[in-house]
Amino acid sequence: HRLLMEELPGAEVLVVSNREPYIHNRVDGEIVLQRPASGLVSALEPVMRACGGTWIAHGSGSADRDTVDRNDRVPVPPGDPTYMLRRVWLSDEEQDGYYYGLANEGLWPLCHISFVRPIFRDEDWRRYRAVNERFADAVVQEASRDDPIVLVQDYHFALLPRMIRERLPRATVITFWHIPWPNAETFSICPWREEIIDGLLGSTILGFHTRFHCNNFLEAADRFMESRIDREHASVTLGGHETMVRAYPISIEWPPSALAGQAPVAECRAAVIGRFGLPPDAHIAVGVERFDYTKGLLDRIHAVDDLLGTHPEWRGKFVYLQAASPTRSKLGAYSALQAETVRLAEEVNARHGRDGYTPIVLSIRHHEPTEVFEIFRAADLCIVSSLHDGMNLVAKEFVAARDDEQGVLVLSGFAGASRELSEALIVNPYDTRSMAAAMDAALRMSTAEQRERMHLMRDMVRQRNVYRWAAQMLLDAARLRKRARILAGA
Ligand code: F6P
Numbered sequence: 001h002r003l004l005m006e007e008l009p010g011a012e013v014l015v016v017s018n019r020e021p022y023i024h025n026r027v028d029g030e031i032v033l034q035r036p037a038s039g040l041v042s043a044l045e046p047v048m049r050a051c052g053g054t055w056i057a058h059g060s061g062s063a064d065r066d067t068v069d070r071n072d073r074v075p076v077p078p079g080d081p082t083y084m085l086r087r088v089w090l091s092d093e094e095q096d097g098y099y100y101g102l103a104n105e106g107l108w109p110l111c112h113i114s115f116v117r118p119i120f121r122d123e124d125w126r127r128y129r130a131v132n133e134r135f136a137d138a139v140v141q142e143a144s145r146d147d148p149i150v151l152v153q154d155y156h157f158a159l160l161p162r163m164i165r166e167r168l169p170r171a172t173v174i175t176f177w178h179i180p181w182p183n184a185e186t187f188s189i190c191p192w193r194e195e196i197i198d199g200l201l202g203s204t205i206l207g208f209h210t211r212f213h214c215n216n217f218l219e220a221a222d223r224f225m226e227s228r229i230d231r232e233h234a235s236v237t238l239g240g241h242e243t244m245v246r247a248y249p250i251s252i253e254w255p256p257s258a259l260a261g262q263a264p265v266a267e268c269r270a271a272v273i274g275r276f277g278l279p280p281d282a283h284i285a286v287g288v289e290r291f292d293y294t295k296g297l298l299d300r301i302h303a304v305d306d307l308l309g310t311h312p313e314w315r316g317k318f319v320y321l322q323a324a325s326p327t328r329s330k331l332g333a334y335s336a337l338q339a340e341t342v343r344l345a346e347e348v349n350a351r352h353g354r355d356g357y358t359p360i361v362l363s364i365r366h367h368e369p370t371e372v373f374e375i376f377r378a379a380d381l382c383i384v385s386s387l388h389d390g391m392n393l394v395a396k397e398f399v400a401a402r403d404d405e406q407g408v409l410v411l412s413g414f415a416g417a418s419r420e421l422s423e424a425l426i427v428n429p430y431d432t433r434s435m436a437a438a439m440d441a442a443l444r445m446s447t448a449e450q451r452e453r454m455h456l457m458r459d460m461v462r463q464r465n466v467y468r469w470a471a472q473m474l475l476d477a478a479r480l481r482k483r484a485r486i487l488a489g490a
Pocket of ligand 1: 019024038155328
């Protein structure tokens with residue numbers, strides 16, 4: 001907030017994302033709020049709480065659907081509002097084409113190189129473009145000046161930066177791509193590769209989690225566009241407009257609000273053991289994610305199977321608790337993953353379990369942030385085994401939850417977070433045997449070593465928190481705005 005006042009006086013901030021930060025559902029006639037399982041929302045919500053402004057998103061809750069509550073604008077957070085939530089209502093057909101289709105059957109597998117073949121349909125592309133137009137109109141409606149700062153979020157809105165630039169040429173558009181960007185050859189299979197890159201180059205600043213993803217984008221712009229690439233300053237100029245391409249590793253709020261009011265670790269442990277029916281003296285490993293095929297859920301279960309097979313001393317003592325929120329279940333690849341996970345867990349449980357001992361416990365439902373933090377606090381180790389992931393904030397949340405400086409993080413080297421959390425046990429999720437070995441090492445790690453590693457990781461997350469992520473982008477934006485003013489005056 002101070003940064004905005006000092007560096008960007010009078011600036012107006014608008015955020016655009018598909019997912020809304022508060023979902024208003026109707027349960028037994030009452031409106032119940034839900035916080036979505038979304039890295040994007042966990043990162044940006046505290047920033048908006050601090051800065052104020054307007055967040056434009058698709059209205060997705062069940063209470064939004066009935067006409068009574070169909071308010072376009074609601075002040076949030078409820079109880080202590082600091083910014084405005086502007087909902088854009090999408091029809092089922094728009095959602096099918098734009099969200100399920102192009103975004104999640106096309107761009108999601110394409111960018112994650114996840115061996116799930118991307119699907120590209122003309123009809124989805126048309127809807128995607130039309131929905132991007134609708135959000136561009138919403139930005140213009142919400143902007144009270146001709147030079148707002150618009151924070152465009154994610155792969156749902158690749159075309160939006162250009163559309164905003166056309167409507168509001170003086171806007172500062174900061175686009176953040178929350179998922180990986182693949183190499184140029186992989187990206188080139190997208191039938192609309194030029195349009196997508198052109199859309200993104202409407203941005204003033206284009207951010208990715210890692211330098212590696214920035215370089216991949218620069219390579220794609222170089223190959224497919226008539227643009228000028230300045231590698232030294234990491235920028236792309238197209239049609240006289242320059243876009244800065246920078247790495248801004250996303251993070252979480254510090255201190256995390258879900259930590260406030262948490263019981264001591266021993267009590268969290270007792271609560272989790274009771275709620276999920278775990279053995280009282282269990283060594284607990286946890287995984288917390290959306291039920292997504294990029295997260296390596298099956299690979300993790302295979303590793304648990306291998307651990308219990310090769311280290312029978314853990315049988316009866318080791319439990320793996322997987323909290324998985326159903327997501328995008330309308331899509332075949334997602335429902336198939338859920339069914340396969342349940343089947344595989346049952347198979348492994350049958351192999352290694354016995355009366356009163358179930359090695360793998362699945363909790364398939366939505367988990368609110370405070371419950372997630374309680375689970376983290378109950379764990380001896382947390383496993384993040386993404387096959388590919390932009391950043392992965394679960395890894396950072398686990399670290400943030402452990403103010404006792406205990407617990408071990410087993411982290412995929414293919415998650416952006418592994419660049420920053422190098423004191424985790426870094427694994428290749430495709431290598432079952434080595435992942436099982438890392439779990440065994442984590443279970444045997446001394447409390448002193450756990451403390452040393454956790455201490456360093458907590459320092460990293462504390463310093464590089466989400467306010468710094470947002471501040472770095474806004475400071476870069478402030479500099480560019482000042483420079484543009486100087487050049488305009490010269
Ligand atoms: O953080 C990455 C992300 O893809 C966000 O874009 C998205 O909000 C989140 O994961 C969850 O996905 P969805 O919004 O489709 O439920």
